[in-house]
Amino acid sequence: MSGESVIVASRLSKDFGSGRGLFELDLEVGRGEVFGFLGPNGAGKSTTIRLLLDLIKPTSGSVQVLGLDPRTESLEIRRRVGFLPGDLALYPKLTGRAVLDYLAELRGGVDRRVRDSLVERFDADLDRPVRHLSTGNRQKLGLIQAFMHEPELLILDEPIAGLDPLVQQSFHALLAEVTARGRTVFLSSHTLSEVERVTDRLAILRQGRLVVVDSLENLRKVAVQRLEIEFGEPVDGAKFSVLPGVTDVQTSGVTLTISFEGSADAVVKAAAAHEVRAIRPREDDLEDIFLRYYRETPS
């Protein structure tokens, strides 16, 4: 985290009953960060965002956005925040241009050059009614309206949903530009791949509770590593499963797949006792730890 905090949540809770909601969230997002907010569907991500924007009121706890209280100063917060809702909905009968005009008017006008450059960057179709646009083209309108007033804080819920790879690239470049100018991005998603390329730090939420907040770098350090080792002849997997740090061993013919935490030293030395034809690292280690956080709280 860098500099002053843009979002500070303290024991923030919203209880919908039956175990649903958000519970005792403590969170701090610094200025200029791209902060990933991850969790499976129903984990409480959208509830958190709705609390930040005063769309719903907390059951307990407190939150500050840009140093302001959403309960009493939400107007000023919303003036300085750009928001892209997940599962974006717009007026289906209106054209993209009419929708953007309306949303710009609600802000008392926006810099036309900024809006036009965003339209050009995303190659957005402004002339057709929203109901005739594909999901991706509607999402482009959502992104344009979120960025067009050059907000200090962007709250983006599943921003690349439906976008093709080229537009995703434009979006990632835009994120880099806005954060380089000191703006903050709070990026919510249920998939790691959506935020992995752009976030500095991320939080993982599960069943309404915060499971972990850390940098991607630190999460990688504790990630489970996985190697696929091809031997000259079949080996006894049991001898590998007792090695320090090993969490899983699977054998198939002459191939052994081993998962372990920490140093690879013991695994490599044990393998060296046999004829080793090939060692292949598996690259989905971060995804593994991410999914592990989703399923259960790691000890």
Add this chain to the structure above:
Amino acid sequence: MSWPATRITLRLRLVGTVSATVGLVAVMAMVGALFPAVGHTIGKLDVPPSVANLLGGADYATITGWFRSEIAVIYAPLVIAALAITGASSATAGEEEDRILALVLAHPITRSRLVAAKALAVALIVVAVAAAVWVGLIVGVALGGGGIGLARISALAVQLAFFGFAIGAVALALGAGTGYRSLANGVAAAVAVLGWLVNSFAPLVGPIAWLKYLTLFYYYTGHDPLTRGVFVTGLVVLGLVTLVLTSVGIVAFGRRDLRA
């Protein structure tokens, strides 16, 4: 007040409103044109009192009775209630159910200003419909051979507009206060229809005749504006109902969570 929110609401209801107003004028012109041909015949019908009350007296022999039964008591309030109710519920609960409101309220506009802007849009739609009734009556009465003065026609249009404001405010309060469009539509429609029935039948049963005073319909047409002109008490009651319910909607919307 937020003019952009009022304008967008009007724009979204434009086709329905224009169709309704054009249709009203056309229907009233036809109704007026029919009177010289059928007035003498239909005026001799012996209509039971209960049915006559439902039709505002069923006095078909005069052009005033003809327009009262055909337009003032059924068609015009039906159209204005339908547009006011659907307009108010769509602009509040409808946008919330369609998940558009969450995006709108992420912009710098207070909830009270947003609901007030929607209420203004609904009021303007109601005024447009009432104006169409006014024009339609002038045309229809002229085609029917005349017989209702401009002041009486204007009185009906004004009473009708206030009825539209009030029934729209019922839907607005429910839509903004609960976020459920079907609830707002259903309850407001029930208030309108039950009001019409109670206002028609209660006077026939002495002990419950007073129930008519609880209906919005009575304050619209209870004093027969086509014959007796503006009913000021009715306008005051309908105006107060509108203001109170709109305020209730604004306050309730400001206090509750937006639906997911």
